[in-house]
Amino acid sequence: MINRAAIRDAADRISSNIRLTPVLQLEPGALGINSTLCLKLENHQISGSFKIRGAANAALSARKRNNGGLVAASGGNHGIAVATIANRLGVPAQIFVPTIASPAKVSRLQALGAKVTVEGDTYVEARAAAFEFSKTDNLQMIEAFETPETILGQGTIGLECEAQVPELDAIALSVGGGGLAAGLASWFEGRIPIFCAEPELAPSLNFALSAGKPIDVETGGIAADALGCRRVGEVGFEILKQSYIVSGLVSEDDIRQAQRDLWNELRLVVEPAAAVPIAYLRSLPDERIEGQKIGVLICGANVDLGQIQAASGSPASDRDVDKK
DSSP, X not given: OOSHHHHHHHHHHHGGGSOOOOEEEXXXXXXXOSSEEEEEEXXXXXXXXXXXXXXXXXXXXXXGGOTTEEEXXXXXXXXXXXXXXXXXXXXXXXXXXXXXXXXXXXXXXXXXXXXXXXXXXXXXXXXXXXXHHTTSTTEEEOOSSSSHHHHHHHHHHHHHHHHHOTTOSEEEEEOSSSHHHHHHHHHHTTSSOEEEEEETTOOHHHHHHHHTSOOOOOOOSTTHHHHOOSSOOXXXXXXXXXXXXXXXXXXXXXXXXXXXXXXXXXXXXXXXXXXXXXXXHHHSOHHHHTTOEEEEEEOBOOXXXXXXXXXXXXXXXXXXXXXX
């Protein structure tokens, strides 16, 4: 059962393996948005993204079944989270990644001691290989978004957000497979809208809502390593289609600009996926969100610093340096 009580139980289960990440409340008008944004900084989370929550809850919920190690398929962040929790449990991690996985994330996986196998051009192909491998005795497959345990772990963000900023009018996040959105929708239970933002080049939830069911979509673009899921998860979609959500798409240029501005205005180093909800809020008419207090999930920071430098348009040699 995916509900608030189960999310509270998950929060208790994973509490020693995650950080209580801060909320940064911005002044109205910051980042060009005529609202008060409250940024939930999961870029400061253990493993560099919110994904540790779902991975930890899944692994700890089945502790007796994973003595041989953990297996996952991931474009990056979920794999990093699984490798991190495997280290904490003292078991090996085998991570299958598609060819679109960023070099920065693959390097991070290897630094964590995970065995990395590149399999296929998409997450779906990597997942199929990981699933076959996981049939080995005592290996546990940790799904990125397809199981209740993962969704419950992600839902703990909603519990924290409501405690930290109880007067939120809405919350905005980026969507890949839908597990994060389903977790937050399960926590808020329709009391506030969930803005579900996706790149135009990775529209798995948006197209599923239009079709009335999960369907395969073509994916690509700057955020594909985190959000490039060909098909939204069945479990999450069943929750989301009955929830108070608003789905929208944003362009590659708008994502890059939002990533650039998060650095230039706030000195936040984030990956493209984390900039998607900012790009989406900027696309809304002022009257839709004017004067509201909106939570924004900054989902991760597993990014090559060279990409941030390129996005900012300022080479390192041009930075201001305190020479005192």
